[in-house]
Amino acid sequence: xxxxxNNSEIxxxxxxxxxxxxxCHADNLTYVVPISYAYxxxxxxxxxFKGMKMNIIRKNPEICFQVDxxxxxxNWQSVIAWGTVEELTGKEQCxxxxxxxxxxxxxxxxxxxxxxxxxxxxxxxxESVPGIFLRILLERKTGRFEHLEPTxxxxx
Numbered sequence: 001x002x003x004x005x006n007n008s009e010i011x012x013x014x015x016x017x018x019x020x021x022x023x024c025h026a027d028n029l030t031y032v033v034p035i036s037y038a039y040x041x042x043x044x045x046x047x048x049f050k051g052m053k054m055n056i057i058r059k060n061p062e063i064c065f066q067v068d069x070x071x072x073x074x075n076w077q078s079v080i081a082w083g084t085v086e087e088l089t090g091k092e093q094c095x096x097x098x099x100x101x102x103x104x105x106x107x108x109x110x111x112x113x114x115x116x117x118x119x120x121x122x123x124x125x126x127e128s129v130p131g132i133f134l135r136i137l138l139e140r141k142t143g144r145f146e147h148l149e150p151t152x153x154x155x156x
Contacts, residue, residue, distance in 0.1 A: 005143030
């Protein structure tokens with residue numbers, strides 16, 4: 001069965017995942033990159049460094065954000081959202097972003113990019129975390145799912 005996720009299911013999926021894909025576009029170049037994130041119900045918070053993604057976002061802050069949960073090729077959920085990226089600069093905003101990102105429940109094994117600093121998760125001072133904090137206001141969201149109904153191949 002294939003269908004659309006309702007608002008509650010969309011919100012649940014956005015809250016439950018740790019990695020999404022952000023698509024950004026400027027100067028006739030589209031760039032899609034995975035990002036680790038945390039979602040607070042309004043904003044997607046992320047941490048990054050200077051590079052192509054930031055160069056594009058600074059030219060055009062309108063992005064597309066996608067997350068999914070794939071159990072297998074016939075049982076999955078996906079959310080696509082559109083929003084606006086804001087680069088956080090003030091200490092209060094960065095502290096809030098750090099607090100939300102640090103509250104994520106990470107898997108036992110995680111990559112270095114999931115950790116925000118060498119002393120993570122113990123640093124509460126955003127000035128001790130190199131890089132850039134972002135938040136994305138999700139303005140429009142849609143979701144789809146596929147669920148394979150159990151069948152018997154040997155039914156008569």
